Amino acid sequence: MAIKTSSFRSKYRAATDFMVTGLAITATILVVVPLVAIFVYLLLKGASSLNLDFFLKNPVPEGESGGGMANAIVGSGVLLGIASLIGVPIGIGAGIYLAEFGRGTKLANAVRFTADTLNGVPSIVMGLAAYSLIVIPQQHFSALSGGVALGIMMIPTVARTTEEMLLMVPNMIREAALGLGLSNWRSVLSISVKTASPGIITGCMLAFARVAGETAPLIFTALGNAFWSVNPDREIEALPLQIWVYATGPYEDQHRLAWAGALVLIVLIVLAVSLVRYVTSRGVLKGAS
């Protein structure tokens, strides 16, 4: 027997379907528009000031034209390198503890709560912490202190995504590993973490991209440096710092360089994230989930 549908009900259903689809599409557009708008605006404002000098030369004294941000680009690289060396291993380690070893323990709950709180701490406070812990005892600003501030900021994001991704690994995969006579730590590292690794890498990339654009924690740690420096023990320039200084300065030339700097910063972050994704996605097998 065929089911009779009243035409009103089927029209109503079609209308609802249309509306919900429409809302979802609108929301998607609202997400994409600001991103595209910012990028297009940066291209319009900054692309014209980009030339080889921008990547190869250090800043020139105020009032002179020309110069570039070579020291800031490399400085940002040094700072983010230090930050990743601190944030990624500690964050992943903490996430593994939360998901695999400490499930349900008081310590794990305390660590999880601390990580969430740390995630909400304003970035300038991180800068102050690094300032009082490293800069004051050493009595000088340094790339190291800036990197530590950024690294600590990465920890909660990395730890919590690692935990979430590990919790998504089905328990039967762990049982399979234990059933083969693997020790617990071996099963965690070679099976659970490996299975969750695409998600964990995404978490690391999110944390990386977030701190790459941070200015506030660097103000009284890395400080900025008009000259070439890659020494972690000295003041160092960073792209966000340089953009901030130039954008708030009085000179038209500096404003243009600031726009170019912002463009380069975004492109470099996208490149770094894509590169890591490409490198880590090689060797993924057909049909692997």
Add this chain to the structure above:
Amino acid sequence: MGVGIEVTNLNAWYGSNHTLQDINLKIPANHATALIGPSGCGKSTFVRCLNRMHETNPIARVTGTVRIGDMDIYNDAQPVEIRRRVGMVFQRPNPFPTMSIYDNVASGLKLNGYKNKRSLDEIVERSLKNSALWDEVKDDLRSKSGASLSGGQQQRLCIARALAVDPEVLLMDEPASALDPVSTSKIEDLIFQLKSQYTIVIVTHNMQQAARVAEETGFFLNGRMVEFASTHKIFTNPSDKRTEDYITGRFG
């Protein structure tokens, strides 16, 4: 070669739930032994006590003695050691999703530090042949993920993975319940062949399956073992009224 299993006064708990009560039985070497019973009767818990998987759950507890061959598994050995001698195949196929077919089979050896590449190749081939999967996967050993296979193939991959560590006992917890009839009959044929080399304990909801593959059958009910005898006797002339009611479909 397989070894016999002797279980004495085995009790198991999940939290305050007494899931296994005073189990005593002897499972002969190189036989297939089927465990039947309604859901929740304790048969899965029982096989999980035979390789100490039960205690991986923090609220679980076990008392009693289990001897596998000459080893008292709760007193003489570490769980890791036992699980290498007592392989397990689970209800749902659970290949490692990020690993190739080859690495899935080799995982138990490789991750325990086994390095000899040439003999690893041989072991992988032999295990896949023993699990009747070799011909279907030999061309994609390293290029395809274990997760890309069909459900029945995945389960045979899991059997190969368990065989590769060269256990003496193979525990199978409803190995065919998630599979279609064709795959199920392949797994049953496999059990038939494998018992010349291993002692097999298989949990099943399918009584025909028990009748087809097993020499002995145990009937579990509410955490107790009601009857343990030759499969023929259980299905034709059970001595306990409850066993008879169950196999004739009056409950469960």
